[in-house]
Amino acid sequence: MTTLPIAVICTPLPVEFEAVSQLLDRGRMVEENRGGTVYQLAEFQGLHTKWLVALTLSGRRNEATSVAVQNALDTWKPQVLLLVGVAGGLKDTEIGDVVAASKVYGYEGGKDTDPEFLSRPDAMPTSHALFQQSHLVMRAGTWIERVEPGTKAPEVHFGAIASGAKVVSGSASRTAEHIRTSCGDAVAVDMEGFGAMVAAHQSRETEATVIRGISDLLDDKDNATDRVTQPMAAGRAAAFALALIERHTPERARPVPTPPVSRPTYIGASGPGATANIGALGEGSSGQVYNIHGF
Secondary structure: OOOOOEEEEEEOOHHHHHHHHHOOOHHHOEEEEEOOEEEEEEEEEOOOOEEEEEEEEOOOOHHHHHHHHHHHHHHHOOOEEEEEEEEEEOOOOOOOOEEEEEEEEEOOOEEEOOOOEEEOOEEEEOOHHHHHHHHHHHHHOOHHHHOOOOOOOOOEEEEEEEEOOOOOOOOOOHHHHHHHHHOOOEEEEEOOHHHHHHHHHOOOOOEEEEEEEEEEEOEOOOHHHHHHHHHHHHHHHHHHHHHHHHHOOOOOOOOOOOOOOOOOOOOOOOOOOOEEEEOOOOOOOOOOOEEEEOO
C-alpha cells in the first residue's frame, strides 16, 4: 500500500507510451498486473511532493479508452489522470504544438433523419484545476527542456478537442467539415479524448485532462511523415504532462486497494462417520457451511 499521491497516465498508442516512459526513471520502473491490465510504476519527484506514476497502454478509440480509464480509476484511486498522446491539428495549430484541453467534444452524436443529419455533439469538461495549472506550465516555458534541451518551447493551445472514431485525413473531407460546423472552437481532433473524460467525469476525487501533441494537420498524412512527427509530438505531450504533474499540489494521499489474494481451500473428511465443515476465512470472504460426511 503506497502513501504517495498517485497520477495515472493513459496512452492510446505504443509510441506515446514509449515517449512517457523515456522521461520517467526507467531503471526503477516496476511492472504490475492488475486485473489483466499491465501498469508501469515509477516514482516521480514533484515541486511539492513525490508522486507514484502509473503508466498504461489504454488502446485506441473512445470505447476502449473509456473502459481502460474506468479500470485505472477503480484500481488506483488516483488524484490525477492524464490522457497523453498525439492528435491532428485544426485551426491555428502547427506540427509540434501542444494542446491542453479545456473540453472534449464527442462529435459523432446526433439524429439522422430522412432530409439530413442533425448534429448534436456532446461535450465533457476537463479539470478546471489542471487547466489553470497548464497555463502556469506554459508561462514558465521550461517544460520543453525535459525532452528537447536548448529548444524554444512550441506554442501551447488551450481549447477544445473534437473526438470520434474516424481517422480524419483531409481538411476537405465530410468529417472535417462536420467538425468545423458542429465543434467550431476545436483546435485538435483525436479518437480517445471523449471516452477518457466520460469515464473520469464519474469520479469526483480525480482531476483529469487530455494533453496532446500535434503530429499532423489533416492534409498530406502519410506513414513516412508519421514515423518522424509522431515520436516528436508524443515526446512534447509527455514532457508537458509531466510538468503538469510536477507542479500540481495534491490533496492528502489516499490508500490504494491491494489486489485480492486467493487462499487455498482445505477440505478434510475421511473415514466412516467423519464430518468436515467448509467455510470461508479472511477479510472480504464469504461462504456457507456444509457438512460433508466421510465414507
